[in-house]
Each structure stands twice: as structure tokens, then as C-alpha cells.
Amino acid sequence: MVVLAKGELEQIALPAARPPAADVRSVDLSAPAGPAREAAARALVAACEEHGFFRVTGHGVPVELARAAEAAAAGFFARPQGEKEEEAPTLGYGSKSIGGNGDLGWVEYLLLGVTPAGAVPVASASSSTLPCAAVAGGYSSSSAPTGPLRDLLDEYTVAVRRMACAVLELMAEGLGLGAGAGALARLVTRDDSDCMLRVNHYPPRPDQLGLGAPNLTGFGAHTDPQVISVLRSNGTSGLEIALPGAGGAWASVPPDRDAFFVNVGDTLQVLTNGRFRSVRHRVVVNSERSRVSMVFFGGPPPGERLAPLPQLLGDGRRSRYREFTWTEFKASGCRTRLGEDRLSRFEIASSKIRESLADEGMAQ
Numbered sequence: 140m141v142v143l144a145k146g147e148l149e150q151i152a153l154p155a156a157r158p159p160a161a162d163v164r165s166v167d168l169s170a171p172a173g174p175a176r177e178a179a180a181r182a183l184v185a186a187c188e189e190h191g192f193f194r195v196t197g198h199g200v201p202v203e204l205a206r207a208a209e210a211a212a213a214g215f216f217a218r219p220q221g222e223k224e225e226e227a228p229t230l231g232y233g234s235k236s237i238g239g240n241g242d243l244g245w246v247e248y249l250l251l252g253v254t255p256a257g258a259v260p261v262a263s264a265s266s267s268t269l270p271c272a273a274v275a276g277g278y279s280s281s282s283a284p285t286g287p288l289r290d291l292l293d294e295y296t297v298a299v300r301r302m303a304c305a306v307l308e309l310m311a312e313g314l315g316l317g318a319g320a321g322a323l324a325r326l327v328t329r330d331d332s333d334c335m336l337r338v339n340h341y342p343p344r345p346d347q348l349g350l351g352a353p354n355l356t357g358f359g360a361h362t363d364p365q366v367i368s369v370l371r372s373n374g375t376s377g378l379e380i381a382l383p384g385a386g387g388a389w390a391s392v393p394p395d396r397d398a399f400f401v402n403v404g405d406t407l408q409v410l411t412n413g414r415f416r417s418v419r420h421r422v423v424v425n426s427e428r429s430r431v432s433m434v435f436f437g438g439p440p441p442g443e444r445l446a447p448l449p450q451l452l453g454d455g456r457r458s459r460y461r462e463f464t465w466t467e468f469k470a471s472g473c474r475t476r477l478g479e480d481r482l483s484r485f486e487i488a489s490s491k492i493r494e495s496l497a498d499e500g501m502a503q
């Protein structure tokens with residue numbers, strides 16, 4: 140990967156302190172119907188309420204498939220920089236720059252839209268704004284990458300999307316959604332659902348930094364905008380989650396090559412009227428080993444109207460969020476820096492306050 144300029148290093152340097160290990164709950168997706176499945180559904184709901192994050196075992200995704208896709212991606216990242224950059228339009232290759240608003244990390248990645256035809260790049264050639272370009276441009280299958288890497292990523296995506304649906308079905312059971320139980324999974328399985336696959340490669344901290352150098356941000360603190368994200372890694376540490384409570388102290392996620400990790404996204408926080416927590420997370424670069432992660436983002440169709448599910452409004456029957464479409468949320472999110480709170484402008488309380496400030500001529 141390209142070396143860091145001094146200003147870039149200053150932006151991504153982190154204090155050397157290592158956080159404690161997170162107590163991550165596990166959910167067994169293969170629990171048989173009956174008391175074991177009910178217990179798994181309860182554990183899932185508790186994890187989404189507490190951390191917005193959990194580990195999935197019994198997931199049904201063949202380990203060999205995940206490892207083969209990961210090895211093919213690692214092979215791609217090992218290629219010369221020029222060759223990788225040539226693949227920006229076909230594989231959504233990007234390095235160091237995350238999104239289009241100046242965020243940097245010690246990371247290179249592939250970012251692909253998921254369509255019924257498989258994983259395809261987004262119409263725009265600009266890799267740093269790929270998911271945001273999808274708002275305007277849609278996905279292009281004409282420049283779809285071909286070859287073994289693309290085939291493995293496609294196969295992997297199909298398996299992980301199936302697993303994401305199984306997670307959402309178990310979640311719906313745990314939430315007692317009854318007749319509406321299929322609604323959550325349907326959001327990410329329609330032909331036009333806005334799902335993505337991201338493969339991240341975090342090389343070890345570069346030698347140029349020398350001994351006693353600061354830690355480096357691989358992927359800065361953020362929440363994922365979608366419904367859920369399903370992540371696996373090659374077993375190298377680095378992922379950290381913010382713990383609930385004031386201050387949001389960081390805790391590191393013990394790596395597990397054979398399990399998957401699920402993040403509650405902003406959209407699921409809205410659908411549950413804030414009962415589930417969209418987890419803030421980040422990646423800190425490991426100083427010795429490369430980390431490779433593959434993340435499936437399950438997002439809704441563009442025109443989907445998003446608001447708390449009526450069954451989850453709670454006793455007051457008051458929604459904490461105004462209704463919006465996924466297109467609207469994504470367009471607004473694409474204008475934000477990575478670490479910003481993208482939901483605040485959709486919260487009813489804060490927009491009411493803004494309205495009254497505006498009425499009084501005090502708005503900024």
C-alpha cells in the first residue's frame with residue numbers, strides 16, 4: 140500500500156493504550172425449534188439491546204468457502220499497487236480514503252454492490268464514493284469483474300445473505316413480531332435491496348514509523364447505516380466496539396476465524412424505535428499481522444419507507460424518528476464524515492428543538 144504522508148499520519152494516529160476484551164454474546168443459529176431456539180432468540184435480542192453486536196455460531200456458511208474467498212482477496216491485495224488501482228472501476232478498489240469526505244485509514248478495500256446478478260461495482264469510477272454514487276447512479280453490471288475472485292465473492296455473498304436472513308428471522312421471533320415476522324428479512328432479500336460487500340485489508344503498521352510509534356486507525360469510529368452488517372475476519376485482532384454508557388469506552392473483540400459477527404445498523408435502530416443499539420465500532424491496526432475482513436451490509440430497497448415497526452412503538456406509541464426513505468437517509472449520510480451521528484437529524488425530539496429554535500430565529 141502507498142506510504143503515509145506526514146499530515147495523513149497525524150490524522151490517523153491513536154494513543155497506544157489497548158482496551159480490555161469485550162464480553163461478546165454468542166448466538167447459535169442452528170438451535171433446534173423449541174426451547175433451545177427460544178433461548179437463542181432471547182440471547183440475540185438481549186445482545187442487540189445491550190451492545191448492538193453479537194457473535195454467530197452454527198451459521199451454515201461453509202468455512203472452506205469463506206477461507207477461499209478470503210485467500211483470493213488476500214491474493215488480490217498482494218498485487219502491485221498499479222495493478223490494483225487499475226481494478227478500481229471493476230472491483231471498487233480503494234486505499235486509505237474512506238467515503239468522499241476526507242476520512243482516512245490504514246486500509247485498502249474492495250467495495251461492491253450486491254445485485255441479483257452477483258457482486259458488481261457501482262456505476263461511478265470513483266472508488267472513494269462508490270456507495271454514495273449508488274444513490275444517483277445505480278449499479279452497473281456491464282463492468283462486472285470476472286474471474287475466480289469475483290466468482291468466490293459472489294458465492295460467498297449468496298451464503299452470507301442467506302445467513303443474514305436467518306439472523307433477521309430469529310430476531311423477529313425474539314421480538315415477538317408474529318404475523319409480521321418476515322418483514323425484517325424481506326428488507327434485505329428483495330431484488331432491489333441495497334446490499335453491499337466490502338473486503339478490507341489492513342496491512343501491519345508500516346516499518347517507516349519505527350519503534351515507539353503511535354497506533355494507527357484502520358477504519359475510524361462509526362456506525363453502519365444499513366439494517367445489519369455481517370462480518371468475518373482472518374483471525375487478526377483490531378475490531379473494537381464502543382460499550383454502552385456515557386463515554387462509550389472501547390473494548391476489543393476477540394477474533395474468531397470460524398464465527399461471524401453481526402452489527403446492528405442505524406436502520407435497525409430506527410425499526411426498533413431505539414430499542415436496539417446501532418453499534419459504534421472501529422478498527423485499530425495490528426502491529427504485526429495483516430487483518431482481512433469481509434463485511435456484508437444488508438440494506439433496504441431505495442424507496443423503502445423506514446419508521447419504527449408498529450409492534451415496537453412501546454407503551455407511549457410515540458415514534459422517536461420521523462419517517463424517511465432509504466434513499467433519503469443514504470443521500471444525507473453520504474454528506475457526513477465517517478464518525479458523525481447520522482440518525483440525529485431524523486430524531487423527532489431534536490428536530491422539534493431545531494424547529495422551535497428556528498421559529499425564535501436562533502438556528503445556526
Ligand SMILES: C=C1C[C@]23C[C@@]1(O)CC[C@H]2[C@@]12CC[C@H](O)[C@@](C)(C(=O)O1)[C@H]2[C@@H]3C(=O)O
Pocket residue numbers: 237238239240242267268269270271335337361362363364365436472473474475476477
Ligand atoms: C464517510 C463515509 C464512508 C461511508 C459513507 C460515509 O459518508 C458515511 C458512512 C460510511 C459507511 C460505513 C459502513 C460501510 O463501510 C459503508 C460502505 C457504508 O455504507 O457507510 C461506508 C461508506 C463508504 O465507505 O463509502
Ligand SMILES: O=C(O)CCC(=O)C(=O)O
Pocket residue numbers: 337339358363370372378420421422432434
Ligand atoms: O474491517 C472490519 O473489521 C470492520 C470494517 C467496518 O466496520 C466497515 O467496513 O464498515
Ligand SMILES: [Fe+2]
Pocket residue numbers: 361362363368420
Ligand atoms: Fe462498519
